[in-house]
Amino acid sequence: MTSQIFADGALEGQVIAVTGGGTGLGRAAAAELLACGASVVICGRREEVLAEAADELGPRCSWVAGDVREAADAERIVDACLERHGRLDTLVNNAGGQYFVPAEAIALKGWRAVTRLNVGGTLTMATAAYDRAMRPAGGGMVINVTLSPHHGLAGMTHSSAARAAVEGATRELAAAWAPDGVAVCAAAAGHFDTPALDKYPESVRTAAARTVPLGRLGRVEEHAWLIALLASPLGRRLSGSVVTLDGARDNWFGPWPPAGMADESGEVPTEERRRG
Ligand SMILES: CCCCCCCCC/C=C/C(=O)SCCNC(=O)CCNC(=O)[C@H](O)C(C)(C)COP(=O)(O)OP(=O)(O)OC[C@H]1O[C@@H](n2cnc3c(N)ncnc32)[C@H](O)[C@@H]1OP(=O)(O)O
């Protein structure tokens, strides 16, 4: 596969780890990075998902299973990159998520779960990559996937807060790690059409597109292009920045709920609990 917008070999020689790279945005990013010539290690918790994705993505893609919330797993993921390729140039901190409920329905345990994954997991991976691979090598790039709108997303208050924390840490780490040649930036994703959205109620998914001034959900390849751009030499100079890719969603201040999201009772449907 070749990239639709970048030159062949634009990222040749780079070794890139993508967390959550077996599905959705992470998988599309992995595909684009591979198309640009990088070697990619995808990770996540489910071995079968990773194995199938790596198989389809081709020989320059390998996988390692692990939970980004666990320091030992994060270290193992970084070490796998070093053992296989001798280096880790770029880490894409894409693993994350939340559930869709009103703010008042978020239990303390839920706040902690969302924070632990999105803030804890991101920082645990970034620290492992910095300590074990990038600082010793004298350089590297960390790309943190966050969330737009930045003024808060109703139904995702916990995630809005967690991603804001990641963006704050992005700016601080960019300054702290600059002397070691390590750049840190964030890619704030708006509403993208990925299979993960299937877990949200139908009316929520449909109404989500209506809150995007550009008039549609984002396409996974658009996000993947941004990740490839940030992995390029330009990304190093963007250190400390949050790049927003959202079709102007950050500038939509319409009513809540948006037209068509509430059900017959006038309530916004919430996300089903996972079973098992
Ligand atoms: C216009 C706008 C358009 C909005 C729609 C468009 C939005 C697009 C923008 C964003 C899109 C995306 O990010 S899409 C990506 C989506 N992908 C994901 O979310 C995948 C990753 N997510 C997860 O793993 C989970 O959601 C997460 C909770 C974060 C982590 O799971 P854990 O295993 O750590 O936690 P669990 O054990 O399941 O749950 C811990 C507690 O959390 C709470 N909890 C968990 N699920 C709950 C639920 N459905 N409802 C209530 N509460 C819940 C309970 O208190 C649980 O405790 P108990 O009560 O004791 O069980």
Ligand SMILES: NC(=O)C1=CN([C@@H]2O[C@H](COP(=O)(O)OP(=O)(O)OC[C@H]3O[C@@H](n4cnc5c(N)ncnc54)[C@H](OP(=O)(O)O)[C@@H]3O)[C@@H](O)[C@H]2O)C=CC1
């Ligand atoms: N789709 C959208 O509109 C938007 C998405 N985002 C963010 O982009 C990222 C990708 O989203 P998307 O592709 O849509 O959703 P997915 O649910 O497909 O992606 C989440 C990925 O993260 C992995 N993951 C989750 N928890 C962990 C963990 N503890 N350790 C390691 N891996 C983990 C999952 O794999 P596994 O379960 O096997 O571990 C999965 O591959 C997420 O951070 C999401 O919140 C942000 C804004 C908008």
